[in-house]
Amino acid sequence: MHSIAYTDPVYLKEAEMASRETDGLTDTYCARCHTPIGVLSGEVPPIGLENLSEISKKGIQCDFCHSVNKSTGIGNGAFMVSPDGIKRGPYEDSKSPYHGSMFSDLHTKSEFCGMCHDVNHPVTGIPIEATYTEWKEGPYNSTTQCQDCHMTPGVTHFEANPGKASGIGPYRDNVYTHYFVGGNAAVTGVMGSEVHQRMAEERLKSAATLALDAEMKDNEAEITVEVTNAGAGHKLPTGLTEARQAWIELQVKDAAGKEIYHSGGLDSEGEVDPDAVIYHVVLGDASGNPTMKVWEAESILLITGYYQRRHGLRSTILLYLEV
Numbered sequence: 001m002h003s004i005a006y007t008d009p010v011y012l013k014e015a016e017m018a019s020r021e022t023d024g025l026t027d028t029y030c031a032r033c034h035t036p037i038g039v040l041s042g043e044v045p046p047i048g049l050e051n052l053s054e055i056s057k058k059g060i061q062c063d064f065c066h067s068v069n070k071s072t073g074i075g076n077g078a079f080m081v082s083p084d085g086i087k088r089g090p091y092e093d094s095k096s097p098y099h100g101s102m103f104s105d106l107h108t109k110s111e112f113c114g115m116c117h118d119v120n121h122p123v124t125g126i127p128i129e130a131t132y133t134e135w136k137e138g139p140y141n142s143t144t145q146c147q148d149c150h151m152t153p154g155v156t157h158f159e160a161n162p163g164k165a166s167g168i169g170p171y172r173d174n175v176y177t178h179y180f181v182g183g184n185a186a187v188t189g190v191m192g193s194e195v196h197q198r199m200a201e202e203r204l205k206s207a208a209t210l211a212l213d214a215e216m217k218d219n220e221a222e223i224t225v226e227v228t229n230a231g232a233g234h235k236l237p238t239g240l241t242e243a244r245q246a247w248i249e250l251q252v253k254d255a256a257g258k259e260i261y262h263s264g265g266l267d268s269e270g271e272v273d274p275d276a277v278i279y280h281v282v283l284g285d286a287s288g289n290p291t292m293k294v295w296e297a298e299s300i301l302l303i304t305g306y307y308q309r310r311h312g313l314r315s316t317i318l319l320y321l322e323v
């Protein structure tokens with residue numbers, strides 16, 4: 001997703017719409033995280049792909065991340081980049097005949113990711129994405145960095161990936177992978193990366209566990225669905241939760257197999273049943289109406305599910321059925 005952060009068709013459409021509706025106010029704001037080199041080199045604005053060099057089209061790429069020499073804080077693209085050509089990374093003993101190398105503690109910490117993985121509306125301050133803050137306020141902050149789950153084969157924990165980071169480098173007990181897989185199994189598929197799509201599906205499957213309990217009380221069935229965020233180091237879902245949603249689909253059948261209750265199904269248009277238990281964020285515009293346009297956000301109307309709970313670990317839903 002980093003390598004396509006600017007060419008991502010979903011991003012391009014949304015950035016175009018934001019630009020049109022704000023007379024270009026969002027242009028460099030959005031692009032700073034989606035193509036940092038495009039902004040730092042002055043190629044953006046204008047937005048779109050026409051004015052962009054090949055390197056800026058690569059979104060968040062090697063040279064950018066490994067040239068970051070300082071963070072000025074959390075969120076909204078709080079990075080500083082050095083023009084000295086020295087590559088920053090996690091090793092103290094890294095020597096390359098091609099470029100200078102330097103140890104950077106920042107690269108080994110969640111604060112590196114937090115420079116971009118917290119997005120606040122620049123005018124109203126409304127949190128639009130809060131993955132870093134969720135991690136920081138959650139139970140993983142002292143044990144597991146973003147890198148441990150997103151840059152190792154462990155998915156839900158650190159798991160060493162021994163090998164060589166470069167053909168001419170030494171053998172190491174762990175070399176961080178660079179798949180950066182999250183939950184996006186849609187765009188990775190559209191962009192033709194089956195490997196990332198498959199990994200995103202696997203990751204989503206390991207994020208939560210479900211438990212079902214049904215109890216008969218006279219003429220009523222009490223059904224408890226318990227969802228546990230078992231694998232994500234932040235809330236579930238996280239990131240752009242105003243555009244993404246997770247929901248529970250529950251179907252109850254009688255002994256003959258006839259459906260007597262159904263929550264969370266899709267209608268013929270592919271819309272989720274509005275009465276379903278949905279986990280997402282609903283933003284409000286200036287008039288207090290729901291909006292999916294993040295640039296219009298002046299309030300948060302609804303935060304459901306895991307989002308509501310500070311550590312987002314467990315949520316229980318009770319349904320009462322008359323039978």
Ligand code: HEC
Nearest residue numbers: 002060061062065089090107108109147165174175176177
């Ligand atoms: C999103 C930022 C980002 C991008 C893009 C990125 N890296 Fe990294 N890279 C990191 C971080 C962070 C670490 C250190 C992880 C740690 O120690 O916790 C790292 C580690 C490394 C290392 C040290 C060895 C290892 O893997 O542990 C090498 C070499 C490296 N990156 C090369 C590259 C190359 C080549 C590319 C492009 C193909 C690239 N990186 C793209 C962030 C990035």
Ligand code: HEC
Nearest residue numbers: 001005008011033034112113116146150180181182183184
């Ligand atoms: C320069 C800003 C920037 C930095 C630094 C950065 N990211 Fe990202 N990251 C992004 C953007 C922008 C996207 C979304 C690209 C898209 O959806 O088109 C993204 C996407 C991702 C995704 C895929 C999300 C999905 O929906 O599947 C993961 C996982 C991820 N980043 C993890 C990390 C981790 C871990 C670090 C720190 C080592 C990090 N990122 C550092 C900006 C950044």
Ligand code: HEC
Nearest residue numbers: 113117132135145146149156182183184207231232233239
């Ligand atoms: C304990 C392991 C773990 C840690 C720590 C962790 N993540 Fe995740 N992350 C996951 C899992 C599992 C998923 C897939 C489920 C989901 O989408 O929430 C995920 C999903 C994501 C996504 C994709 C969201 C989406 O809906 O597509 C992003 C972006 C992300 N993580 C970034 C980060 C950042 C940044 C950090 C550090 C601040 C971090 N993660 C820490 C396990 C972890």
Ligand code: HEC
Nearest residue numbers: 010011014015026029030033076077116117119187239240
């Ligand atoms: C502070 C950094 C930052 C800024 C500023 C930013 N984004 Fe993002 N954006 C991200 C990160 C990180 C993700 C990935 C989170 C996830 O996958 O849930 C993302 C994901 C997205 C996605 C989802 C793409 C997909 O394939 O699902 C869209 C669309 C998007 N951003 C549009 C925008 C627009 C439009 C703006 C400006 C109004 C903007 N972004 C500003 C960091 C940023």
